[in-house]
Amino acid sequence: MIERNPRYDGLHVFKLDLNAMQPGDVILTRNAEAARAKGKMTSDLIAFVSRGNYSHALMCTVPPTLIEATGDGVTNLNAQNCFIHDLKHIRVLRYSDPAIARAAASAAMLFFAKGYSVPHAIASVLPDAPRFRPKDGGIFCSALVAAAFRTAGAPEFAAVNPMRVTPAWLQKSPHFHDVTDDLCQRILSPSNIEEMNALDGIRMPSPMAGQSALFRSYFGRLSVPIDELMAAHPTLTEHRPTNFFECLQFISALCVAASWLPDGEEEREVKRKAKVIDALALELLSEGKLQAMEDAAEARDEESIQYTLSESFKPNPDINLDDTVGMIRATRAQIISRSSILNDPKRPPGHSMVWDEWERHTRRSLAYFERRLSALTEALDRAFPAAPKA
Structure with a gap:
């Protein structure tokens, strides 16, 4: 058992409503509660350069499973063990066509264990650097989401290069609607919160x-x-x-x-x-x-x-x-x-x-x-x- 941080005594946080989650839901987050200043600065920089509010994207496959591309590659995360410190750090988006969203969730699972691409992630937020053409076969967070929806036949993704899609692009897309308030519940911090994953902060070893x-x-x-x-x-x-x-x-x-x-x-x-x-x-x-x-x-x-x-x-x-x-x-x-x-x-x-x-x-x-x-x-x-x- 990890020792509880007194910070969480009597503190309310937010968690995802597993009963309301749907396959294909997209979650945008910002590492505002990072344990290290470097992590927070990197997150802030990605959001700033891409002209958005978030630096990372995850996607629901089969609730409560989330899929994401991190430095360890494309991995799964159990939403049951996650929380958010502040709603300012998260947005939950739902695609307009439920059938395509379900197909995208299935398509995303095919990317599991694919490697992560730092060069592609950097290139996605540098639209004015056409000479920078990464050649590795990896993927990054928002590109995974875009590739899944493109594979599922979402028409607005047909002409979009997934490797140029940023969390900001997803945030501003008119084809998703914001369901954050419907899916995020305010709760008193659980007794085991130190063993949970903060979507806007520290991830615990799994x-x-x-x-x-x-x-x-x-x-x-x-x-x-x-x-x-x-x-x-x-x-x-x-x-x-x-x-x-x-x-x-x-x-x-x-x-x-x-x-x-x-x-x-x-x-x-x-x-x-x-x-x-x-x-x-x-x-x-x-x-x-x-x-x-x-x-x-x-x-x-x-x-x-x-x-x-x-x-x-x-x-x-x-x-x-x-x-x-x-x-x-x-x-x-x-x-x-x-x-x-x-x-x-x-x-x-x-x-x-x-x-x-x-x-x-x-x-x-x-x-x-x-x-x-x-x-x-x-x-x-x-x-x-x-x-x-x-």
Whole structure:
């Protein structure tokens, strides 16, 4: 337990209403509460140079999950563990077309584990420096949002280069409307606030903090043999994977396709290379680092769930009704999302070693989400028996 800062005694802060969040919601923030002067100065400079009020952008994928591009790459953040010191430091924007917003949220998830680009981020706020053309393949916060909406077919993003989109551009876009007051609730600072993430200040270390870098390393290992395969057999496929998750799908499809090839010399070579790539991917996924991260994250989450369960027996439980309802709905959405990769008739059991391992990993995660859903539902029914069912 981190020692509580006396500053928060009796202080009211703001938190996002998980029950009201929607996929595709865009959150703009400013690092006004940075622990170091350099962080605050950098944030202020970005906002000033880009002629806006904010320096960072996040996006809701499946509530309560937020996705963002930081120095560690494209990572996820749990909105349940976040707060804001002052509403001046945040804006929550909602796109005008809900269907496109949902599609953008799905598109954003494909960027997970992509590297961060400092040069591109600098270039985005220097419109008068045409000679500065970064060549790295990374992305930055507001470009991630713009790329997701462009992929989703948002018409006003069609002619926009995502790498030139700043938080200020998103703030001023007429295609988003401000829902900050609807989503930000004023609350008395929680007892565990020192363990939470300030969207306008200090971020706390997360057990999953290294996940993005881990997946980038996996992708780097797999991209070498995949590129060699595609170069040797250019008619095999035109789509090159761009991240680890696309590698899993590529390998799965490759193994299925290879099993149907005739028994010629070139076909045997493709089958051999497919097995080598499949085995390498299995080795990476089975090494235990990802599982260790998820075990630590689940253990931390379990502490919160057990606290909610114990409080639910008390006459005046320390349970936020809206938060609990939001977490129940979010957990159901996560279960649906993760279940979608299972029992795919195009990917029969045994066709790919790494895909079988990924499905096993997914089933384990689903079992945890089911337990969390059961515990939260039990606590809600006991603490708020008259409340509408989530």
